[in-house]
Amino acid sequence: MPHIAMNQSNTKNGQIAPSDLERIYRSLRLIRRAEEEIARIYPSDKIKSPVHLSIGQESVAVGICDVLEPDDVVSPTYRGHAAYLAKGAPLRGLFAELYGKATGVAGGKGGSMHLIDMRHNVAGASAVVGTTIPIAVGFALAFKRTRSHRIAVAFFGDGATEEGVFTESLNFAALHKLPILFVCENNYYAIHTPITRRWATQRLCERVETYGIPTRCIEDGDVLKLREEAAAAVARLRRGEGPSFIECRTYRWLEHVGPNEDFDAGYREQQEREPWLQSDQLISIGALIASDRRSAIDQEVEHDIEDAIAFAETSPFPEPSALYINVFAGQ
């Protein structure tokens, strides 16, 4: 069983404005509820795509994306609903994509594992772990070349750090001082295999530091701490100081793929999840907001989700002729 270090201290940041807290809460709430609805609908077989849910891991995407500019690019993983929504990409396009409808963000051709929305600068996700890390570096290279203020953020899991392309990407980004923030969502498992059976040591940040990249590890999923670290890293990136790395320890509450819990499968213990349930960021941020405001946000979120589901349900499937569209650009 992996060792799960928990920092139980609560960040009470008196400086954060109520409007910031409400925005963060809304984002956490939207992702949680959207995915709960996906899990609810999934057994009906209306969703035509395998789903890797982020429930329990929302704070990583929310904390990081909250400090980005609209034209900064984020590169999500196949467990990417959270980053997609946290960056502001549309809920309707997400649900329609999961339903395989023509109105989905990728016209029903990408599904949950290949989300993209370049209008909101969400780069395309890949089902092959680690593959998008250098692609995010490529965006950063283009930003540097064009003297842009934009930055790129690469999200990836603990498993991706085992792929060769991860260290290749770190090295190149550091060598060229590229404006990229590497964000490792360490949820301790690659599918069902714990890091204790995959990593010779758990000193991930130390490994990354050997490339001259500053690192931080946030051990408890605290969204405000994450946000603070991200803000500091982003400021360095905009000053041209080169890449930064944040390891965000977190925990996946449901099964690797699909809508259910899987503690009966025997590869992990339910008690592992307990501290994460207790430090649920949705609850703790919600507690910092006036209850009438919180109810209003909750209602808005429910309305948006109902609207998105109705949109997906009533949208048409693509025409058969769409099969051959975009095999090549412009065709």
Place this chain on the structure above:
Amino acid sequence: MSLPGNNQRLLTYVDAVREALAQEMKRDSRVFVFGLDVDDHKAIQGSTRGLIDEFGPERVFGTPLSEDAMTGVAIGAAMAGMRPVHVHIRMDFLLLCMNQLVNIAAKSSYMYDGQVKVPLVVRSMIGKSWGQGAQHSQGLHAMFMHVPGLKVVAPSNAFDAKGCLIHAIRDDNPVIFVEHRLLYFTDAYVPEESFEVPFGKARICTPGDDITIVGISNMLVESLRAHELLAEAGIHAEVIDPISLVPLDIETIARSAHRTGRLLVVDNAWTSCGASAEIVARVVERVRNGKPIQVQRMGYAPTTCPTTPVLEREFYPDPAKIAQTAYAMVRPGAPAWQPDAEAAELAYQKKFRGPF
């Protein structure tokens, strides 16, 4: 063989590649050239020579030995609006890039529903001779032809090398640009000004009525040598250069094969599941109640490329082997024919100047 036109001069293949890069980099600031050793003193056999002086290290730079990530970086930069040219001194190294090329470059336009495009050129060189051996000699173009979303082009002469490379850089799709080391110092009349050779248009190099021979990459040149040997035996071969393999101008090849009734495809690669198999299959599929077409493939021997010249000679098709195969197809039942040994040797000293 073409004659020189206005503003044309003899240029080697390697200089044609270099000139195409320089002209495109000058025209479009989004174009950059990178890859292991593109900026060193050898400059990829000279094909990137001088570019760093003209365009600086931001647009011409060597990389770590990280082909996987570097391909991803190129793809990301392309999605962000740049037009990268990623250079590999041997095609064998593309095997280190397969995940990025097959899973991302080829599929992005489609699986992201046109939200991004990947205007990426991957230059790679096939080696031969001087004991290049198992891992410096592979022509792997068929692997890329298999996957929808990649374009594959294999110019056989300096004229096409320049025109195809310019076209590839301007194409909004990933293009696998296949070069051959032995072609580098062949020359052709090439216009000084910028021009494009569009993909999907094969070229009939030598008209003939007896047999259609399709030669891919360097095997086009070997097929032209075979054509000379066959002429001495009174056989007139129509030699066709497909130039681009994806898209493939099957019409021109099929029309010729239907007319001659015989199709020999000579590839600079293995035949199994190869470009030669694909071309033959597509031509034969078009036969509808017509007269059947006699088909044959030639390519690398179905073994690994050895280094010793004695075995390497057996490994590759050569003008004599191609001519003999064609002869047997045209004159079945005739006594075995061998081109004159001296003529076969002389075939190697014959200069062919594209664009044929």
